[in-house]
Amino acid sequence: MLDPATGERVGFAPLQSVADLEAAITAAQAAQPGWAALGHAARSEALLRAADAVEANAEELARILSREQGKPLNGPNARFEVGACAAWLRATAATVLEPETVVDADGTRAVLHYRPIGVVGAIGPWNWPMMITVWQIAPALRMGNTAVVKPSGMTPLSVLALVKVINQELPEGVLHVVPGRRDVGAALAEHPAIGKVMFTGSTATGKSIIRSSADTVKRLTLELGGNDAGIVLPDADPKAIAEGLFWGAFINTGQTCAALKRLYVHEDIYEDVCAALTEYAANVPMGVGLDEENVLGPLQNRSQYEIVAGLVEDAKDAGARVLLGGNPDENQPGYFYPTTLVADIDNDNPLVAQEQFGPALPIIKYTDVDHAVAMANALEVGLGASVWGTDPDQAHAVAARLEAGSVWINNHGAVNPMAPFGGAKQSGYGLEFGTEGLKHLGQPQVIHG
Numbered sequence: 001m002l003d004p005a006t007g008e009r010v011g012f013a014p015l016q017s018v019a020d021l022e023a024a025i026t027a028a029q030a031a032q033p034g035w036a037a038l039g040h041a042a043r044s045e046a047l048l049r050a051a052d053a054v055e056a057n058a059e060e061l062a063r064i065l066s067r068e069q070g071k072p073l074n075g076p077n078a079r080f081e082v083g084a085c086a087a088w089l090r091a092t093a094a095t096v097l098e099p100e101t102v103v104d105a106d107g108t109r110a111v112l113h114y115r116p117i118g119v120v121g122a123i124g125p126w127n128w129p130m131m132i133t134v135w136q137i138a139p140a141l142r143m144g145n146t147a148v149v150k151p152s153g154m155t156p157l158s159v160l161a162l163v164k165v166i167n168q169e170l171p172e173g174v175l176h177v178v179p180g181r182r183d184v185g186a187a188l189a190e191h192p193a194i195g196k197v198m199f200t201g202s203t204a205t206g207k208s209i210i211r212s213s214a215d216t217v218k219r220l221t222l223e224l225g226g227n228d229a230g231i232v233l234p235d236a237d238p239k240a241i242a243e244g245l246f247w248g249a250f251i252n253t254g255q256t257c258a259a260l261k262r263l264y265v266h267e268d269i270y271e272d273v274c275a276a277l278t279e280y281a282a283n284v285p286m287g288v289g290l291d292e293e294n295v296l297g298p299l300q301n302r303s304q305y306e307i308v309a310g311l312v313e314d315a316k317d318a319g320a321r322v323l324l325g326g327n328p329d330e331n332q333p334g335y336f337y338p339t340t341l342v343a344d345i346d347n348d349n350p351l352v353a354q355e356q357f358g359p360a361l362p363i364i365k366y367t368d369v370d371h372a373v374a375m376a377n378a379l380e381v382g383l384g385a386s387v388w389g390t391d392p393d394q395a396h397a398v399a400a401r402l403e404a405g406s407v408w409i410n411n412h413g414a415v416n417p418m419a420p421f422g423g424a425k426q427s428g429y430g431l432e433f434g435t436e437g438l439k440h441l442g443q444p445q446v447i448h449g
Contacts, residue, residue, distance in 0.1 A: 004070035005334040013156040024176035028146040031173030036144035044093035049169035051089035066289035075295030091417035092138040114442030116144030118195035121188040126154035127255040136198040143441040149177040221430030226383025227355040229376035233389030234266040242276035248412025254359040258384040299335040308358030320345040382424030386412040
């Protein structure tokens with residue numbers, strides 16, 4: 001594995017096979033009844049100990065993550081991600097899910113329970129490899145399932161290190177990680193012993209998993225691609241929202257599913273928003289992740305770099321105005337693409353219509369809020385969205401019209417372990433986090449009588 005900031009070798013990861021996957025699933029099956037029999041309290045205690053272990057190894061984990069994924073140590077990046085792993089383990093352990101009496105009248109009683117599914121397969125991405133792995137496995141384990149993780153081939157070292165630390169506090173056989181090529185992921189998705197698949201990644205891969213899972217009618221939670229829209233209302237204060245807009249778009253150097261990827265700004269304040277956002281963005285340092293001053297890093301891989309660069313070049317060729325960036329240094333080592341803001345761009349330009357997943361934000365002018373809502377809703381994806389303004393009632397009214405699983409007001413992308421998170425339309429289905437997230441990792445059973 002190579003550091004995307006420097007090209008230097010980080011280390012070597014094992015390349016396991018479908019036979020290795022079979023062995024892991026067999027071991028997980030064998031361990032599952034005993035793990036389930038421990039009960040919620042004991043399993044929660046194990047997750048709390050795992051959180052302590054993550055914190056005890058936090059700096060080493062953050063450095064592995066920074067070198068392999070590219071994200072800086074500081075800012076909302078590597079140390080933040082490791083801290084989030086511990087926080088989500090604790091929150092999952094503390095979340096209460098009691099049996100629910102759904103009928104109790106006229107001599108009839110029915111109680112809803114959630115039983116373990118069995119073995120859960122977790123297929124993770126390369127952008128937040130540690131944190132999203134915890135999002136997948138923590139509720140799975142808490143609900144009495146065992147888990148088999150297939151990490152992205154781009155970031156296996158990070159996930160291997162995290163699972164090694166967590167496994168210090170789990171019984172043998174409960175949690176497995178199998179790094180491998182796509183055939184391993186495909187075999188996991190279709191394996192008859194896997195009762196549920198958790199997947200975060202592209203919509204195209206999500207559709208493939210749906211097809212692979214069909215014959216065994218697996219339960220699925222899919223958090224797929226997004227192209228999140230933000231709408232800035234005419235009463236917004238450009239300078240007050242500039243910082244929030246920036247981090248909504250450029251957290252993890254734009255490599256976040258629920259990042260702000262297209263910004264609609266009312267014509268009355270369009271130039272002021274462009275100026276305030278440019279002023280803020282110009283002063284955010286980008287560079288090698290192990291340098292403490294940096295808070296933006298490289299793209300994780302060459303393929304993603306080329307996608308971002310190509311979309312920006314297409315926008316420039318179409319006559320869009322580049323406010324900042326758009327001029328990568330091809331002689332610089334690593335996959336660094338500069339922070340880029342693009343104004344005066346048509347809504348059907350590829351930089352707007354396609355998910356760029358990198359540090360380039362298109363800013364589209366609008367004259368009518370209804371039109372802005374229509375443009376925001378026009379795409380087939382709907383993971384997140386945001387509304388920016390000073391009138392709470394108006395902002396909430398616009399938010400209610402947006403077709404997205406999560407909508408933030410004067411913020412974008414902030415997730416909470418107790419607030420359910422999931423997509424609309426082709427951004428996936430199923431919910432994560434909180435009580436609802438636990439329910440999606442259990443098999444509902446209603447007992448009558």
